[in-house]
Amino acid sequence: MIHPIPAFNDNYIWILTDNDSSQAWVVDPGDAKPVLNYLEEHNLSLAGILITHHHPDHTGGVAKLKKHFNCHVAGPTHLVKIVDQGLVDGDSISVMGRDFDVIATPGHTLDHLCYFSQSQEKDNILFSGDTLFRGGCGRLFEGSPKQMQDSLQKLARLPQDTLIYCTHEYTLANYSFALSLDTNNANLIKYEQECQDLRAQNLPTLPSKISIEQEVNPFLRAHIDQVSNNAAKQLDQELGKTAEARFAQIRKAKDSF
Structure with a gap:
């Protein structure tokens, strides 16, 4: 099972559990306190931590959780002070009985990794960190547009039914921007309303799916004339x-929207 633990204003720390085990893993624990509270409430012990990239809102709770549980920490290789297992593109790691392929996705940061697990019996799942959001992608703090576009195309080629667990509740803001470019996209209009309803109930809009992102995410739709033309117009630039x-x-255009 995968459950979101809210943190800060709009982060999700994903926790993986198994009904047959009292252990758990978490992804990107920027804050230790909500994780500790969840584990105590559900009588769980932390076996491991996965890190997608170095930003503090994804790593800030690692040291405290490691000290408390002496758990295994895996993530980008350069994070030598906090990871026990450095991971690079093409590696794999076992988490709660599932094998995850490590996919390097530079763009938001240069060290960004995503984690993909394919299964015949269970859902295909992707922990996409701050690379691929529902309706959006991460800001380019370190990488180039080409790096981010290439990274997103890697993810877009995953199975269409893959569930996407990103780490921020940015969906409604992302959809507002997407609608400004892709005004008549019926799927986008439908999903935006569904997500409005979810947020009105304080429920997460995640996970998304690769198929949904192909239909509505403007960063996977730069080849659509209406989308790219409207972005250029917003910037008052030629296409x-x-x-x-x-x-x-x-x-x-999204950065200044």
């Missing part, structure tokens, strides 16, 4: 000549 330039315009 970019290449796929990379169009993607960069969409990212820049």
Whole structure:
């Protein structure tokens, strides 16, 4: 089972549990306190931590949780002070009985990793950190537009039914921007209403699916003329000549939206 533990204003720390076990793993614990509270409430012990990238809102709780549980910590190789197992593109790691493939996705940060697990018996799942959001993607703090576009295309090629567990509740803001570019997208209009209803009940809009993102996420739709043209107009620029330039315009338009 995968459950969101809310943290800060809009973060989700994902916790993986198994009905047959009293152990758990968490993904990107930026704050130890809500994790400790959840584990105590459900009589669980922390076996491990997965990290997608180095930002403090994803790593801030690691040291305290490690000290409390002496749990295994895996993530980007350069985080030598906090990880026991450095991971790179193409590696795999077992978490709660599931094997996860490590996918390097530079763009938001240069060290960003995503974790994908494919299963015949269970859902395919992706922990996408701050690379792929529902309706959006992460800001380019360290990487280039080309790096982020390439990273997103890697994820877009995963099975269409893959469930996407990102780490922020940005969906409604992302959909507001998406609608400004993709005004007549019926799927986008439908999902936006569904997510409005979920948030009105204080429920998460996640997980998403690869198929949903293909239908509505503007960062996977830079090849759609209406989307890229409207982004260029918002910036008062001429339309970019290449796929990379169009993607960069969409990212820049979102940054100032």
